[in-house]
């Protein structure tokens with residue numbers, strides 16, 4: 001039985017005072033929830049603050065991106081080892097905003113995935129199709145290519161120490177959520193594709209759904225058999241929304 005995970009992706013939002021209030025509220029609001037895991041992926045400058053505020057709580061934290069390199073002349077980059085220094089558990093790899101806005105292709109994402117794991121972190125690997133790709137009927141092909149790039153580069157067993165997030169690009173930040181059955185179809189496709197390599201890896205892998213998950217749709221999404229929680233953008237910035245989503249995963 002896979003336990004559920006809810007991870008917030010703050011994107012480029014936050015501020016010292018605001019974070020303190022938000023994290024304090026999340027800690028208090030999730031204190032009684034024992035059946036699921038919770039995490040927040042914050043901007044790099046707030047990792048130290050997040051570590052201080054969450055270190056004695058069950059909530060874990062992580063980054064939204066990571067360099068594919070260990071160290072060197074890579075101005076502006078942050079390595080996975082540096083994230084470990086701040087107690088991170090997770091790093092998101094291949095978020096669609098990084099693929100689209102910063103030109104990260106599947107090869108680069110695979111390198112980031114491997115660098116994350118090599119340092120002892122758990123990558124949250126994002127895959128998903130654009131609206132054009134969905135309308136062209138190539139959702140599965142797109143998701144398969146994104147997934148296969150990781151399997152070919154890191155090997156199927158690398159997925160054991162990872163989390164996947166299916167995030168249809170057309171649903172991210174748009175208020176348009178995939179219906180539970182649309183999401184379930186793609187989650188099942190992903191799990192089947194992995195099962196073709198290793199049924200054990202597929203059975204144990206957490207596959208989160210991301211794309212306009214809110215308090216009012218989380219429960220029906222999380223009720224789907226292959227949806228193991230959520231990667232939450234906008235709603236992770238609103239304490240009551242995020243806590244309600246965590247509660248839905250805990251049920």
Ligand code: PEP
Pocket residue numbers: 009011167171172173174175210211212213231232233234235
């Ligand atoms: C995300 O940033 O990964 C995301 C799913 O955003 P939102 O929940 O705002 O659609």
